Amino acid sequence: MKKILFLLFIFSNILNSQAQVNQFDAKGKRHGIWKKQYPNGHLKYVGKFNHGKEIGTFKHYNINGSKQPIIIRKFEPNSDIALVTFYNLNGNKESEGKMKGKRKIGKWIYFHKDGKSIMVEENYVNGKLDGEYKTFYPDGKPTVIAHYKNDKLDGKYQRYSIKNKIYEDFTFKNGKRNGYAIFYNRLTGLKLEEGNYLNNKKVGLWKFYIDGEEANTIDMDAENAKLEKLKK
Secondary structure (H helix, E strand, O other): OHHHHHHHHHHHHHHHHHHOOOEEOOOOOEEEEEEEEOOOOOEEEEEEEEOOEEEEEEEEOOOOOOOOOOEEEEEOOOOOEEEEEEEOOOOOEEEEEEEEOOEEEEEEEEEOOOOOOEEEEEEEEOOEEOEEEEEEOOOOOEEEEEEEEOOEEOEEEEEEOOOOOEEEEEEEEOOEEOEEEEEEOOOOOOEEEEEEEEOOEEEEEEEEEEOOEEEEEEEHHHHHHHHHHHHO
């Protein structure tokens, strides 16, 4: 008899806990803990709603039933801003940053395969790249330091060799190369060429180097004019 009562108690608790999941409030909005499954029955996500608003921590899983979440979203108190972390199936971080709704905001960090060393740092304003952008070698040295404005490259752009030497140095304006540029051999560090860009075109006099010594100067305006004639 005691065994039967115990089983009934356990069964009623299970039913009660199931009844408390996936509930709606009086206005038909999701409220409390919600769990959603994929068509194959595996858990898709689990999280909590407060009268239709996502709160607390949401965990999202892949369709194959892995116990490791692939996305974890942690909402700030009384806010729709969440710290979002993406993971691979080994549990290593892939990327992390804040989102407001579906838009990225502030600094986002992307990681190398080890989930620890930083691969990319970028900044967002209202879902668009804006501000300093950096990429890194696994040892932490920079590969690129650039700048964005309204989702387009805008400002100084520098590319670095594994020896931490700049081998490309130029400027973007509204997504196009503009202004003075200089290029170096990434292995030796010796100068290769230098000149000016205008809307991605080489213009004016460009100097070219062999073994670091000036070897030739070309009038790119004249060269561009020749190319235009050939197109006609």
